[in-house]
Amino acid sequence: xxxxxxxxxxxxxxxxxxxxxxxxxxxxxxxxxxxxxxxxxxxxxxxxxxxxxxxxxxxxxxxxxxxxxxxxxxxxxxxxxxxxxxxxxxxxxxxxxxxxxxxxxxxxxxxxxxxxxxxxxxxxxxxxxxxxxxxxxxxxxxxxxxxxxxxxxxxxxxxxxxxxxxxxxxxxxxxxxxxxxxxxxxxxxxxxxxxxxxxxxxxxxxxxxxxxxxxxxxxxxxxxxxxxxxxxxxxxxxxxxxxxxxxxxxxxxxxxxxxxxxxxxxxxxxxxxxxxxxxxxxxxxxxxxxxxxxxxxxxxxxxxxxxxxxxxxxxxxxxxxxxxxxxxxxxxxxxxxxxxxxxxxxxxxxxxxxxxxxxxx
Numbered sequence: 001x002x003x004x005x006x007x008x009x010x011x012x013x014x015x016x017x018x019x020x021x022x023x024x025x026x027x028x029x030x031x032x033x034x035x036x037x038x039x040x041x042x043x044x045x046x047x048x049x050x051x052x053x054x055x056x057x058x059x060x061x062x063x064x065x066x067x068x069x070x071x072x073x074x075x076x077x078x079x080x081x082x083x084x085x086x087x088x089x090x091x092x093x094x095x096x097x098x099x100x101x102x103x104x105x106x107x108x109x110x111x112x113x114x115x116x117x118x119x120x121x122x123x124x125x126x127x128x129x130x131x132x133x134x135x136x137x138x139x140x141x142x143x144x145x146x147x148x149x150x151x152x153x154x155x156x157x158x159x160x161x162x163x164x165x166x167x168x169x170x171x172x173x174x175x176x177x178x179x180x181x182x183x184x185x186x187x188x189x190x191x192x193x194x195x196x197x198x199x200x201x202x203x204x205x206x207x208x209x210x211x212x213x214x215x216x217x218x219x220x221x222x223x224x225x226x227x228x229x230x231x232x233x234x235x236x237x238x239x240x241x242x243x244x245x246x247x248x249x250x251x252x253x254x255x256x257x258x259x260x261x262x263x264x265x266x267x268x269x270x271x272x273x274x275x276x277x278x279x280x281x282x283x284x285x286x287x288x289x290x291x292x293x294x295x296x297x298x299x300x301x302x303x304x305x306x307x308x309x310x311x312x313x314x315x316x317x318x319x320x321x322x323x324x325x326x327x328x329x330x331x332x333x334x335x336x337x338x339x340x341x342x343x344x345x346x347x348x349x350x351x352x353x354x355x356x357x358x359x360x361x
Contacts, residue, residue: 036055121152121184259302300334
């Protein structure tokens with residue numbers, strides 16, 4: 001084994017040296033590190049801390065459970081599920097840990113920043129295209145137009161968010177969203193995992209952790225050094241269709257400290273109908289799966305929620321629009337690595353100038 005262990009980063013799969021992601025509800029303690037592995041949000045998580053802090057598995061599980069109670073679309077009594085099922089009118093909720101409001105507000109920022117390329121109201125479109133359930137036929141143009149009418153996250157359109165809530169004499173401050181369109185639903189899958197990573201990282205830092213690795217479903221945040229005393233090394237997969245742990249190929253290696261990284265790709269998650277492939281990346285502006293040459297987008301940012309959301313937005317934009325966006329928004333302090341097919345159908349890469357400093361020797 002190499003002295004410098006690699007962590008392979010994709011949208012859906014990650015392997016961490018020193019532990020296995022297919023362990024469930026497991027904890028490993030050593031002089032060098034504390035390691036936790038488990039399942040959450042339909043995927044796996046890994047937490048490695050190279051500091052002598054008091055961190056228990058129960059705290060991680062409790063934090064993730066509280067997070068799901070706010071933002072899971074699979075738990076019927078979560079805040080998100082209740083809002084999606086609610087009729088038109090005022091929807092009141094108690095966001096005890098500020099997970100839902102934090103996600104909602106950041107999503108509003110990214111929606112405005114990306115001109116709607118990142119759009120949480122995409123839920124009906126994702127469902128209509130069969131990425132939440134099997135469908136016999138792909139939607140026709142009339143069905144797509146009907147679904148697109150439910151999209152748009154600008155405040156006051158389908159949903160009106162009241163950031164300071166309302167004062168209730170019995171329960172204190174209650175958050176409120178006015179739902180204007182009964183059939184409108186929110187999908188925070190493109191940002192929630194990244195935010196959950198941030199929440200766990202903040203838990204570790206509150207306890208004094210300065211050297212850690214946190215990962216949920218391939219979204220990562222690291223700080224300090226690994227147990228070998230070097231920066232965390234993360235591998236970016238080559239975008240190969242139907243690739244998995246056995247036949248994957250490494251495209252690049254980066255080294256990170258006090259940063260987050262997320263990758264979104266179109267080469268793994270798709271389905272075929274009548275010989276045509278339909279990518280899971282849907283363009284909210286057209287209502288159709290994207291058809292461009294961008295295969296994967298890797299984003300390095302200060303926090304994982306931003307990295308997660310921007311990687312999704314770039315997969316919607318495509319290669320050229322992403323390049324233009326990056327030139328116009330240098331203030332974001334993010335680094336980006338794009339893998340795409342050129343006009344000769346060969347893999348090509350583009351990365352921001354600062355990304356070169358992250359590439360491992």
